[in-house]
Amino acid sequence: MGTIHLFRKPQRSFFGKLLQEFRLVAADRRSWKILLFGVINLICTSFLLMWCSSTNSIALTAYTYLTIFDLFSLITCLISYWVMMRKPSAVYSFGFERLEVLAVFASTVLAQLGALFILKESAERFLEQPEIHTGRLLVGTFVALSFNLFTMLSIRNKPFTYVSEAASTSWLQEHVADLSRSLCGIIPGLSSIFLPRMNPFVLIDLAGAFALCITYMLIEINNYFAVDTASAIAIALMTFGTMYPMSVYSGKVLLQTTPPHVIGQLDKLIREVSTLDGVLEVRNEHFWTLGFGSLAGSVHVRIRRDANEQMVLAHVTNRLYTLVSTLTVQIFKDDWIRPALVSGPVAANVLNFSDHHIIPMPLFKTADDLNPVTSTPTKPSSPPPEFSFNTPGKNVSPVILLNTQTRPYGTGLNHGHTPYSNMLNQGLGVPGIGAPHGFRTGFTNTPSRYGSNSRIGQPRP
Amino acid sequence: MYHFPLVVFWPYSLWTTKTRGAAFFIIAVICLLLFDNDDLMAKMAEHPEGHHDSALTHMLYTAIAFLGVADHKGGVLLLVLALCCKVGFHTASRKLSIDVGGAKRLQALSQLVSVLLLCPWVLVLSVTTESKVGSWFSLIMPFTTVIFFVMILDFYVDSICLVKMEVSKCARYGSFPIFISALLFGNFWTHPITDQLRAMSRTTHQESTEHVLSGGVVVSAVFFILSANILSSPCKRGQKGTLIGYSPEGTPLYNFMGDAFQHSSQSIPRFIKESLKQILEESDSRQIFYFLCLNLLFTFVELFYGVLTNSLGLISDGFHMLFDCSALVMGLFAALMSRWKATRIFSYGYGRIEILSGFINGLFLIVIAFFVFMESVARLIDPPELDTNMLTPVSVGGLIVNLIGICAFSHAHSHSHGASQGGCHSSDHSHSHHTHGHSDHGHGHSHGASGGGMNANMRGVFLHVLADTLGSIGVIVSTVLIEQFGWFVADPLCSLFIAVLIFLSVIPLIKDACQVLLLRLPPEHEKELHTALEKIQKIEGLISYRDPHFWRHSASIVAGTIHIQVTSDVLEQRIVQQVTTILKDAGINNLTIQVEKEAYFQHMSGLSTGFHDVLAMTKQMESMKYCKDGTYIM
DSSP: OHHHHHHHHHHHHHHHHHHHHHHHHHTSSHHHHHHHHHHHHHHHHHHHHHHHHHHTOHHHHHHHHHHHHHHHHHHHHHHHHHHHHOOOOSSSTTOSHHHHHHHHHHHHHHHHHHHHHHHHHHHHHHHSOOOOOOTTHHHHHHHHHHHHHHHHHHSOOHHHHHHHHHSOOOHHHHHHHHHHHHHHHHOGGGHHHHSSOOOHHHHHHHHHHHHHHHHHHHHHHHOOTHHHHHHHHHHHHHHHHHHHHHHHHHHHHHTTOOOGGGHHHHHHHHHHHHTSTTEEEEEEEEEEESSSSOEEEEEEEEEOTTSOHHHHHHHHHHHHHTTEEEEEEEEEETTTTSOOOOOOOOOGGGOOHHHHTSTTHHHHHHHHHHSOOOOOOOOSSOOOOOOOTTOHHHHSOSOOOOOOSOOSSOSOTTOTTSOHHHHHHHHHHSTTSSSOHHHHHHHHHSOOOSTHHHHHOOOOO | OTTHHHHHTOSSOOHHHHHHHHHHHHHHHHHHHHHSOOTTGGGGSSOTTOSOSSHHHHHHHHHHHHTTOOHHHHHHHHHHHHHHHHHHHHHHHHHHHHHHTSHHHHHHHHHHHHHHHHHHHHHHHHHHSOOOOSOSGGGHHHHHHHIIIIIIIHHHHHHHHHHHSOHHHHHHHHHHHHHHHHHHHHHHTTSHHHHHHOOTTTTTOOSTTOOOOOHHHHHHHHHHHHHHHHHHSOOOTTSOOEEEEEOTTSOEEEEOOOHHHHHTOOOHHHHHHHHHHHHHHSHHHHHHHHHHHHHHHHHHHHHHHHHHHTOHHHHHHHHHHHHHHHHHHHHHHHHHHTTSOOOSSSTTOSTHHHHHHHHHHHHHHHHHHHHHHHHHHHHHHSOOOOOOTTHHHHHHHHHHHHHHHHHHHHHHHHHHHTOOOOOOOOOOOTTOOHHHHHHHHHHHHHHHHHSOSSOHHHHHHHHHHHHHHHHHHHHHHHHHHHHHHOOTTHHHHHHHHHHHHHHHHHHHHHHHHHHHHTTOOOGGGHHHHHHHHHHHHTSTTEEEEEEEEEEEOSSSOEEEEEEEEEOTTSOHHHHHHHHHHHHHHTTOOEEEEEEEOHHHHHHHHHSOOOHHHHHHHHHHHHHHHHHHTTTOOO
16 A cells, blocks of 8 residues: 555646646647547547447447547647647657657557457357347447547548558558459549558548448348447457557657668668778667657767768768768777777777776776876867868878877877877887787788878888 | 369468458358358257257267257358368379379279268168168169269369369359359259259158248358459469558558568477577566466366356456466567567667567556456446356466466566565465465565566566456455355445556556656666766866767666767767766666767868758857867867
8 A cells, every 4th residue: 555655646746747738738729629529539439338338239339449549549649739849858858759659659559459358358248149239339330430530530630640651551451452453443533542542540430330330230130149249359350450550660669660661771871871981880870760750870980090080970970960860970999099000900809899998997087187188289270171081181180199198008108299200110119019919910911091001101011 | 162272272372362362251151150040049959850860960960069059050160171171182182193193083082082981971870770761763863963963073074174274263263153053052942843853851851941041141152252253363473562651751662572471481380499498598488488378277277167067257257367368478479579689670679679568568457457447337336246156266266376476477576676575485375365465465566666667578467467366356355245244345346446456556667668668868877877977077178068868778778879079189089988988887888979079060061961950060169169268269
């Protein structure tokens, strides 16, 4: 019981907050219509539920759940209005766009769970078929159908429209498309209505109403009560079929996956990035959709040791920015602590940069205190914005940034203030003080690709 | 009828049309079963055909009656069975006919075999029953017609069709006459003209058991024709893909999955073996699996016993258990999938699936709580009479099963948290009474509320088991109250209470899962992250940071991205290293740090993609200048 007490306190403030947010949304005129529809929906649903219990028909119950799903979709619509008004907060740093996705996901999953419940109930009913009263069956069907269609067609429900278009087709849609393709072969005029694919919600409303009509007919004519159960199962299966692709789509957004339809474009961009000069490899690429549509992503780019980080960063960002709106690019160089000599592929065992360099950190800080950074400064006037990116050596000051602090294990121990060329020679003169031998052999084999090697000089054969 | 089988199991089929055809076929069979009404339903109890001649016929009759269908429907079932056999024969026959040497010889052989199979029946029947046949000579004529039509004519027509036409066309057009003639036969069977022809059954046939062609039969014949037509229509293999969706630009995307998809499936036993091995590898999935097995065992015992004793309550409880098992199955799949390797699409790995499954499980429980609530309100208004005899043993059994589950899962729970638990020392004694159950429940409850969103999947499963346990306890308590005091209100009150309890215990799970799914700053790292950001601010050479995003991706991954602006005289890699260390200390283990100098913004404005971007960039540069004021030279 203690937990309940604990729980009650935040709940009250939660309701207060909810009320406040609700007022915020209700201030918008567009949401009035939705609220109106919501109220009508509640009335309609309660009538339908009453008729369900009076007719004792489970098929009508299954159809009523579709109306309840409509209510959820109205709520989702409200949420999407709210999301548009809200700015990202400190805790929800990406904003609330995903709330929309979550709402779509939750409502489709709830509809499926309702269908599962219907399946279970109808499995029990097969054992003992109760009597169905057809009195309000047809009335309920048409009330629910007209209300559902009215809601679907009169309210522009942005999130659900998007999902129903973006998600893969349900089997119901596929069958209808298949049938209508042959139908449109006969009457070409119909293709504008049926052909690409029908709106899944309209489709399931119509199909459910059709099943209920058949049920009514058969019960009226011959008292086949089992039809009711059968059509309940049919409606439940159709609900599954309709909702499943949508919940898969929104679930994949929630799972932070790369949407399959952008993979081709992304691949192209990444290939472009990896051919930029100075870029050695692109890895840890994570791209995912934030809400419906906008991509977010992060990527690690490993560059040559003498490449200009900011230039590469700018170019990578520029390339990817066209597709990925929330982008973070981490540029890293292997083994940057050693003075930059020549570039080259480095042995694979140092690829995990962060693991490699984490240990000496505290020592760094003390070193910072002892001698402040006195690295050779870059030209204060930064390079002119010229974009012949293939020759970085031309624009960027040829001075390579040097780190001069005493390092616990670094190689360039006390070459701090020595001129660049001097240091270079010394660095070369002392082979393999701190660096593993693998590196040496690694880069002596590879010829440098561009002009700077004349400056740096070829290391020993 | 044996024309569909060729196509039902056609390996490369256009998926949708074929499924539709198969569905039509099934609907047709169901129509035959359900809607071919005999007005003689009432007669089902006694023997509609009167006295059975032999023990064998009687046995067959009882076997069919055991399945709960009328004897005509038993005939339909037998036909379906025969159809399956025919399918098997046909798939084997292509190879067999080559082995035997010619289709004709195979046909003859198969007839011989069927005669041999039928012989013992005939012998038994003729020995056990007195013969009703007056003269054997009058039988010759019908026999020859039967032999001629069924054996010889059929074979030759079939083979001629096969030679002259394609297989698919033959099957397509062949089905029409078959169904239509079947309908006509059905209609005119009782006609006086046909009475002349069927001399054999005149003696046994009475006017009373006459069958009229019902609407169900006509409908099912229509469905049969449709399904035959669809299934035997030529496959347009690989011609078009199926529409799978639209790209954001609005162009349709097609899925060309033809034969490759069919071929890639591995053999079923191996697949089961592999997945079993995977399941048993890790403790979470192992526990769920064992508990699922236990639960299923209990369910099937319950169902079997229910069928045996014809108790409806038991059977429906069994269905309820199956319904609950679906949550367990989902949890099992999630636990299994969460260990899959990262792919292009799931770039962080599949760990987040556990959270999603926890969320779904939470929704599931809310739905259950809602239905229990509605039901109990309805019962509160109108309390029904209950039969409590059967309930107690079942609910005690369920309680035991669920208690085992609770123990297992709470142990797994505490292990995964690394937290020491007071523990559920009760192992599975069979004499668990409800006080015990209550104490157990208290423990589980507090735990569920306090567990900080670590493994949402296990939490969801645990809560589910907990809800089941509560249900069993509620049933036991209400049974005791009803039997002792006759309080029939106790039952709805108990379920009301349980519904509320389930709902309240689920809310923390849903809240946590929502927070993770909405990419909230992980609450358990919030304080550390604050101090970490403050520390980052103090790094030398750092001007400011922007867009700090930190979120929990899955139980093991906390991801983060941050943009950092530095003065142009520091080494980027050093900054990256320092920030990485600080944030790693704060618990972020998947980091991306973008270090920007002023040069970056200039490059970007040069490369500029658009006016707005430039505007934003220049604003940032301004802010940078303000920050560093004097020392920073533009």
